[in-house]
Amino acid sequence: MKTPHQSLNQAASAPASAAGTAGQAGAAPGDSGRPSRRSLLVGAGATALTGATALSAATAASAGATSAVSAAPADVVVPSPDQLPLTGGPEFPVGLFWPPHPYASTKERFAEIKGAGFDFVISGNYAGDGNIFKYQLGLARDTGLQLLISDDIQIRNMSRWFSISDTPTDFLSITPAEARALYTRARNAYGPYSSLAGFNLYDEPGAGWFTTLAKALAISRELAPQLLPYVNLLPSDDPAYYRNFVDTVKPSLISFDRYPLLSAGREDANYFHNWAIVRDAALRGDVPAWVFIQTLAYNNHREPTAAELRWQINVSLAYGAKGIQYFTYWTPEPARGEGFGPALITVEGRRTSRYYAAQQINNGWLHPVGRELKPLVSESVVHANETPLPNGAVGFTPTDLVPGISGSPVVVGTFRSRDAASGDRWLLVANRSHSAPAKAVVAVDQQKVGSVGVFQAGRQKYLPQRVGPVRVSLAPGAATLIKLGVK
Template structure:
């Protein structure tokens, strides 16, 4: 009886702490430096579209031209500045230092003090041949605008050695960090296929980037699908949840969606905004997922990723339940579990249903005793876990933590 009362008291204290954090946060969005949510692509200077981007749960407006920065600031967002003078193709990567400095300083002088500027777009999917030059561009921006983020996005692990210009993906990542000295790692991986399957290598890519990020103490961002094209699947609630929650389980500090605006090309379709500038069904689905990230964010950003495992089906290159730091048992469907240390070393786990099509009940047993709590993705507050809360929709994740005995 005494132990039960102490456990209950401890749980109440945890609930109160989470409730205070949620109340203090209110409806304030996560800051990009806490967790970036980016609509990948160039955003037009249209206030209504920018307001819709914010309403969809984004805290960055995408890639924005210098002349449109005032509109971004007016709706309360920041962005990555895109300008032809600092787009670093292979030719620009080979420019002399003096020319790189001249271009960077000219752009920073023009927009560097603008409140909408979060960073500067440099390059998408470079080969390793461009790393030395990109490193010089990144260094020039670091000197001219030390608070702004130079943005470079890397290939996925299904790029060929010829595309990467190195034999392996691990070397591609390591050379990037060593030569460019980035402040974060961003990569893309499009894995949801139109036959209902998951592209082989999705989890291996998360594994590789997470390991590189931890090794160098860098945050990482994942770019995932928000439209259909080629043989990729049309967006669904389950697919969007799956991409977001698997990214969170691996400890990312940013997610980007390719693309927010549908390109006027080929079979591209069902982006959140279509080719005529109108919302699609994807917009509402994506808003729901982004708002879940926003609600979980105040807790999530306090956590340190310490392990990730799969159970019972372990993909090649990943690990299973036997590596778990905190859990003695996991039951249910095909699950992914990200493990985190919270404040004062408190155990947290993000449990994700990897099935894209079917819901599943699940159960966990921590190695330590204590009440199992959850952080609601709809309120951001902590509450007891159990009963109907032990179900996961397709692709859904749930953040649980262990209340300590008093």
């Protein structure tokens, strides 16, 4: 959707050398009602003018330390996702966008976020000042949360508002040395806080910006390899957009947003297609895939039910998601002009029914099952008993371990261990419907499968079952996890 803010951002989003390509790779066809995440970020304090002032200050501050701000080396080591905040460790990351605004940033509000089962917060909602970031980092630390900072004064100047170029005469560019000086200032300002997970370098870049992002990530990894360099991508039906991101930028994860719940009960016809493309790109780069889920109504999109929240999460898990993010947590104010309805928390700060639904889903299902799925590798994802298949979906075909799946339409993600010696498989069986219950039967080859376990989220363990057909009964939007022990 073209809002005045978005048009400004698109004009500033492409380096002069890529004016014809940036911003064109990703807009989903027919999704003109998609909310402008860019407009939210611009409204949170992102301006190139204030950034230019900070750039001059950063350059002046580094004038006496030329050797400390030389160009980033080309051989910077790319840390494994296992070594970084949120992507590493056993816990499945659950995050949110558009947190409480500065006036509502209190210990009680951050405890409310933690109580709903969230692990990290992406800054925004008019938090753009360094003092506010430090205050929120302190709140996050005290409540057990982590923060990804969208810093428009240092970080965005090196990754979004200006391209990074070795040619000082390039229009709207900074040198690698200046970029390193900017990153150093942000790292030194916020790095002492244990709650700092990393920096939000760019939200929804066009493909023309990938070269600069590659340089920005290299600088981030050289100067603070312990921090997560975060980029969220556009929705797109073009596989090249995500493949080029993986090959050029060498990211630590792939995050994207696509909101499938349209008005009048419709679904985005290309939602599964986009997920299949992102899954392939994540496997190509051997990095986690994260996604945003829709929590609110806005132009041409409906308000989700609790079952529709579950459905988005479980379909994403079946497609291999290793991180779930909510768009939005706090409700954007009506003056933004995009028809935003209430999210988890209203504009006035009241909890909605979706807050309690998210709290139950996150704590009672997503975190327990996420711990099981996070270390596994997505092997396949298929739609069983669904005719016709959605665009981009693959129909079920018999396998050595699962010769058949009958009954209601379900989405089945199959996962394997990273240990090549293990033949065990995990099946995440998700209800294809967010409005009707499902019953399915998963057939098991008894000659090859030695044990069957059905995951019990409340007990964090697998309940053994007789080796044979597994009968699955799912509420709307729900899922179950089955482990097959191979003989």
